[in-house]
Amino acid sequence: MEEKEFLQHIQAHQGTIYHLLRLYVSDADDQDDIKQEIVLQAWKSKDSFRKQSSFNTWLYKLALYTILTAKRKVAKMQQVDLQEADGLATDERDEQEEVQLLYRSIYSLDDLSKTIITMHLDGFTNAEIATFIGITPNHLGVKLHRIKETISSKLKASSYGAK
Structure with a gap:
């Protein structure tokens, strides 16, 4: 090239x-x-x-x-300081703050989980991600589901000011 x-x-x-x-x-x-x-x-x-x-x-x-x-x-x-987002009602956040909160949630994950969710969000197929990290597609599906639950819990906790 x-x-x-x-x-x-x-x-x-x-x-x-x-x-x-x-x-x-x-x-x-x-x-x-x-x-x-x-x-x-x-x-x-x-x-x-x-x-x-x-x-x-x-x-x-x-x-x-x-x-x-x-x-x-x-x-x-x-380390991610999730306390910044505590106490902010969802209605009061503008789109940029919500994006920042999502990035903080992803950033707080371990490297493997971060890689999996990033590749998933970037449009890679489960088969491609599984091959890339060296696990079976079924195992990847389980991991991806758990990662989404973790992120969802963090976002909900932030929205309600909970820890």
Whole structure:
């Protein structure tokens, strides 16, 4: 892949990178650093892209691996402060606050659960997700159901000011 083509692909799919960074990295400076690392890793690995899947799928996997690796190395991830959302009635929240609450709920999950729900929300099929993380589709279905219940409980608890 030529440099110009690579840069066009990165530009066209930068939303994937930002989406994953927002879910996994809380600090804006860390997000910038890891974004640069993702682009560097993609550049180094561009010859391994064999067009068996879409560029976005390839970039998604590469970005996710890079984020998780950086997260393990740095080990400075902050805990989500769900107390911010306590006491706010659903009627009083605007759409942006609700989105932030959902992101906080997802962010508070363990890495495996976060990966599963993120890929699910990004439109990957259960079979693709199961293959990606190395479990059976049935096991994935159970995990996905439990993750949705966990997120739902956190959102309900926030809505009612409960813990």
